[in-house]
Amino acid sequence: MQLIECPWCGTREETEFHYGGQAHVAYPEDPQALTDEEWARYVFFRTNPKGLFAERWSHSAGCRRWFNAVRDTATYRFHSVYRPDEQRPTTP
Template sequence: MLLIRCPHCGNRPEIEFHCGGEAHIARPETPSEMTDQHWAEFLYYRTNPKGMHAERWQHRHGCGRWFNALRDTVTDKFAATYEMGSPRPDLAATPAPARTA
């Protein structure tokens, strides 16, 4: 079973979580001034990268809080989780965990 690290509760099984889509998408400041095409792009068009992707997750069957996660869409492994409102972590600057035998 896949374990996901909730920033508030620690490692928990994947069945406790719900994905809420792409992270770091800001709502337009003046939506009434947007064209229908731009509004549709904001509502429906998302990136779908192969590789690392920032997503919003909810610990639905735990604390109920939302958080962001960096997940590799190829391997389905989570590289990092962080609280909402925090900047996206720079994985290149993060040292790799020590390997144990």
């Protein structure tokens, strides 16, 4: 069982969390002006790197808040967690 650090609740078991996709994806300024192709690209297309990746997570069985995490997609190891209003920490 892996432990994940919630910025508000502290360390908890991974079963309390849900993955929410790529972090720092900006919502379109004028979504009504997007074509179907542009809207599909916003909704469905994300980067999928091997290595460090900024993601959104929800502490669904705890405080129910969203937070961001930098996780290595190859090892599943979390390198840092931070609140949505904070800047992404620099990682090696």
